[in-house]
Amino acid sequence: MELNFENITKSYKNKQVLKGISLTMGTGVYGLLGPNGAGKTTMIRIMADVLRPEKGSVTYNGNDIYAAGDEYRANIGYLPQDVSFYDDFTGRDYLEYSAALKGMEKKRAKERIGELARSVGLSDDLNKKCTAYSGGMQRRLGIAQALLDDPKILILDEPTSGLDPYERIKFRNIISAYAKDRLVLLSTHIVSDVEQIAAQIMMMEHGIIQHVKTCEEYIRMMEGRVWLVNMPAEQLVDYQNRAVISNVRAKDGCMVVRVIEDAKPDGGAVQAVPTLEDAYLYLFNYLPEKNGR
C-alpha cells in the first residue's frame, strides 16, 4: 500500500496553507505534529477527499484519488477534528447512518457496531441521543465511526482530545492493534499519543513537512540538548523569557527547570534524558527563537 502526496499546494484567500508537500506513506502509524495553523488539518482533509488541492496530486497505489472517487473513499476511515451529530440521532443511529454512507451490508454493520461499541466502551449508551453524550463519549463514538468499515487508511484528526488518560491508553492500544497492514495517520497536539505508537513522526510547520523521523531518531537528535537547572523561584520569571522551558518542578525549596538549549546553560546544569516533547519544543520553539535572535 502506498499513498503519495506530490507537490500539494493549497491556499485560503491569499494565505498559502500548504506549500508543495511531497510525501510517501506506507503501512503503519504516522504521527503528524505541529503548532496551530501549521496546515495539519488542511493536509488531512485533502487526504480524506473533503478538500481539493490547487496544485499537485495525491495517488493511492498509483491511482489519482480524485479520479478514483468512490473507490478511493471506500478505503477511508476519517475522524474529523470536530465530530458533529444530528440532533435527534442516538449513538446507534449515528453508527448505522455512517455504515449506510460507507455502503456496508446491514448484517455486517450490525456486527461491527456491536464490536466497536464494546471496544470504545459505549455498549450501554448506544441508545442515548448523541447530543446527551459527554465530549469524551462523542469522541469515542467518532473513533468507532472511523473504524466501522475496517478501513485500509485511517485518518484521525485530534482523536484523543477530550479523552481521559485511561481512555487515551485504550485508544492507543486499539490503534496499535489496528495498524498492522494498514495506514494510520494521526494528527494531534498531544505528543505522548504519537510517541507511543507512531512508526514515523512528521513535524509540520508553515505548510511544510519539516522533518520525518522515527521517535528514536528525534530523541537521539535531542541528546545533549535537554538540561536540568536548579534555581530560586524569583529567577524563574526572568529566565523563562530567555529560554525554552519544557517543565518546571519544585524540589527542596528550589525550582528544577527542564531547559532546551544547544549549549550547557550556566548554573550547574545537568543533562536530562530527552523525550519527543523536547524535540517538538526544540524544533518549533527553540530553533525559530534562536534563528530570530
Next chain:
Amino acid sequence: MSLFRFELRKLLLNKKTLFLLICLLILYSVVGLTSTMFLIGGNDSYRAYEEAATDWEGTFDSEKAAEAEKIYKEVSARYGTDARMIARSVKDQPEIILAVNYHAYAERVDEYWIGTPPESTDEPYGIALLQDKIAELERRGQRNSLEYREFSASLQRLEELGEPQFANTLLWENLFNNWGEHMMQFLLFVPLTFVIAPVFAMERSCGMDNLILSSRNGRRKIVTAKLLSVLVASTVVVMLYLTATFIFGFLPHGSFHGWDAAIQSIPTYAQSMFQFKVWQLAAIGAAWLIFTGAVYSLIICFISSRMKSRIGTAGVSLAVLFVNVALAAMGDTVTQRLGALVDFGLANVTMIKEVFGGYKAFNVFGMSVGYPVMAIFILGIFAILAVWGIYRGQKNRTV
C-alpha cells in the same frame, strides 16, 4: 437501514417536522372548513340550495334566465355588482344565491356564442368571435398560418363541447378555489419551503459534511437518497393540503353534488377547452399540484445544495417564489410583455385554473402546443437542470 430511510427521517420523520405537519394539518382543515362555511349559510341553507338547484340544472332556459336577471338586478341595486360582496350578503338566502349563479351562467352562455369582448387580452373565445377571426384570416389568404390553425381548432373544440350547462357545483367551486388561487401558494409552498430547505444545508450547518463527503456513498448515492426523500416529503405536504381541504370542504354539507358535471359549469373553468368532468379535474388538479410541488421542491433542493444555512436557503427560495407571484400579479401590459416568463413562472404554472382554465397554446417550431404540455416540458427541464446541478455540486463539494 438504507440511506433513503435515514434521509427521509432527517427531512420528514423527525419530531420538529412532524409537529410542523400536525400544525399544517390543523391549518389546512380550518381553511377547508371556513371556506365552505362562508360560502353559504348553515347546512339547511345548503340543502335548500341543492334542492332548488335540481330544477335549474341542465341546458340553458331563457325563462329562468329572465327570472334570474330580475332577481340579480334587485340584489345588485342593493349590494352592488361585486360578486363577493353579493355572495357574503346573501349567504343565508339560497334562492337568491341560485338566481345570482344562474345569471352568471347566462352570461357565460352569451360569451360562448358571442365571444369575449374585443378589448380582452385573453385568448379568443366564443363561437361568433372565432368565426369572425377565421373569416378575416381567410380573406387575407392566411389559411396556412398558425393563428388560423389555432382558431380553427378552438372553434372545432368549442362546438364539440357544446353550450355550457348549469349545474350545482358550489362545493367543487370552493375546492378549486382552495386548490387554484394565490392563497394556495402561500399556504402550501411557503411551508413546503421550510420543510425542504434543510436537505443539503443542514449538513453544512451541523458539520456532518466531513463524514459524508469522505464516505463511499457520500457524493452520489446520498444525492439519490436525498432527492427521493425530497420527492416523498413534497408529496406528503401537498397531499396533506389536498386531503384536508377536500375533506373539510365537503364535510360540513356532506354532499359531492356536481361531481360528474362538465368543468365548463364551474365559472372559473367556463372557457376551458378540456373535456373533463368535475371529478376528473379534481384528480388532474391534485396530480398537477403534486407534480409542481415536486418541481419547486427540486429547485429548493438545488438552492440548499449551494447554501450554508437552512434559513438562507428558505430566504432565497421564498424570494424566487414571491418574485414569480409578483410578476404574475402585474397588470396585463407587463405580463404580456414578459410573456413566457410569467406563463412558466412558478406563480402561474402551479395554478390549475391558469393551466386548465382556458386554451392557451404556444408556437413551437410552427407547431401549436397546449399549455399543460408546454408546462410539463418546461418544468421537466427545470427539474432536470436542478437534479444535474445537485449531482455535479455534490461531486465537487468540499468542506
